[in-house]
Each structure stands twice: as structure tokens, then as C-alpha cells.
Amino acid sequence: MSEQEFNKITDMLTSHSIEYLVKEHESAVTSLESSTIRGSAIEEGVKCLLVKFNRANNPEKEFFVIIEVRSDLKIDWKKAGEKLLAKKIGLSTPQEVLEQTGCVIGAVAPFGHKNQLAIVADPKIFLNEYVEFNAGLTTKSIRMKSIDLKKILEETGTAFFDVSK
Numbered sequence: 001m002s003e004q005e006f007n008k009i010t011d012m013l014t015s016h017s018i019e020y021l022v023k024e025h026e027s028a029v030t031s032l033e034s035s036t037i038r039g040s041a042i043e044e045g046v047k048c049l050l051v052k053f054n055r056a057n058n059p060e061k062e063f064f065v066i067i068e069v070r071s072d073l074k075i076d077w078k079k080a081g082e083k084l085l086a087k088k089i090g091l092s093t094p095q096e097v098l099e100q101t102g103c104v105i106g107a108v109a110p111f112g113h114k115n116q117l118a119i120v121a122d123p124k125i126f127l128n129e130y131v132e133f134n135a136g137l138t139t140k141s142i143r144m145k146s147i148d149l150k151k152i153l154e155e156t157g158t159a160f161f162d163v164s165k
Contacts, residue, residue, distance in 0.1 A: 002102045002114075005136030009112040013144070016152065020144040027138040029106030031071035038132055038141055045071025046125050046133040046149070048108040050097045050117075053086035064092065064100050068110050068121040069164040076165040083120065083161045102136070109135045109142075110149060111156055119158040126150050 013020050028034040035042040051067050054060070065084065067075055081089045097105050102114030110121070110133055125131060126146045135142045153160075 002104075002107065002136045005102045005107075005109065005112060005114065006140055007136075009109050009135045009142065012112055012152065013142070013148075016148075016155075018144060018148045018152070020142050020148075022135075023132070023141040023143060025139060025141065028134065028141075029138055034106075034132070034134060034141065035071060038143075040130075040132050040143070041128070042072045043070055044128050044130055044132050044143075046110055046131050047071045047073075048110050048133065049075065050092040050100055050108060051075070051080065051089060052092045052096065053081070053084055053089040055085055056087040059087060063118075064096070065118040065120055066101075066108065066110075066113065067163060068119065068125060070122065070124050070127070073122070073124065073164040076163055079161070079165075080120070080163040083159075083163060104138065107134050107136055107138045109133055111152055111158075112136070119153065119156060120163060121153055121158050121160050122162060122164040123160050124162075124164055 131146045
């Protein structure tokens with residue numbers, strides 16, 4: 001669990017004068033657990049998954065990307081693979097998630113990762129006024145306006161692609 005990643009996220013929000021609410025709760029790993037424990041609609045949740053892939057022109061090299069989708073949706077692997085020009089694509093292992101993000105599975109946030117990672121955000125995450133996500137820890141979540149999340153993601157160079165189903 002990463003208190004350091006949580007602090008990095010909240011510091012980033014504070015430095016951008018973004019209003020947010022921290023929710024402390026029981027440990028929640030899945031999207032359904034998280035929305036139930038937080039008492040919020042699953043559609044407001046942002047699921048952040050570390051995905052690894054390789055490309056046909058360099059099949060030995062693995063790339064990592066954070067793919068963000070609304071918690072009630074799933075990654076459309078075909079769409080994601082096409083956008084990333086991937087030959088092979090799939091979820092990373094728990095160890096890879098920890099190494100790349102500094103977080104355990106279920107705690108990965110939309111930004112503020114240990115390593116600088118490419119991010120792909122599905123635009124459907126911005127359809128609700130508010131979003132919620134675990135923030136570096138499975139016991140702390142952040143609630144904020146979706147328009148503010150979009151601003152932060154735009155500043156970090158996030159790509160916005162329809163990659164959900």
C-alpha cells in the first residue's frame with residue numbers, strides 16, 4: 001500500500017487548486033466493492049488498469065500503459081489493441097503493477113504513479129458530474145468533479161480514446 005502515492009495525488013490536486021474529498025473506508029479492491037463501500041454509483045468510479053503490450057515491429061519489448069475506464073464498463077481489448085498498435089495486449093501481473101505504479105491492484109489512481117506511464121482515458125469517465133477512485137491505497141478514495149480530473153489528465157499528456165464496452 002502506498003501512502004506516498006496518496007500524498008503525491010493529493011499534493012497535485014492541491015497545487016492545482018482543485019476541490020476534492022477524501023473518503024477513508026474499509027479496503028476495497030474491485031469496482032463493485034469500492035462503489036458499495038463508498039456509497040456511490042458504480043458509474044462514477046474510475047477503474048485504472050495497468051496493461052502491457054508489445055508491437056509487431058518489436059515483439060520482444062514490453063510496453064506499459066494505464067487504461068482508465070468507467071467502473072461499470074470493461075476494456076474492449078480489440079479497440080485498445082488497435083489504438084496502441086499492439087500485437088499482443090493484456091493485464092499486467094500484480095508484481096508489475098506494484099513495480100510500475102507503486103500501488104497494489106485496486107489502488108491505482110488515474111494519475112500520480114511511481115513511474116511516468118502513458119495513460120489512455122476513455123471519455124465515458126467524464127459523463128458524470130463527479131468521479132471517484134482509489135488513490136494509491138485500497139482504503140482511501142478521492143471524489144472530485146470529472147471536469148477537474150480531465151484537466152489534470154490533459155496536463156499529463158493523457159490520450160483520450162474510446163476503449164470500453
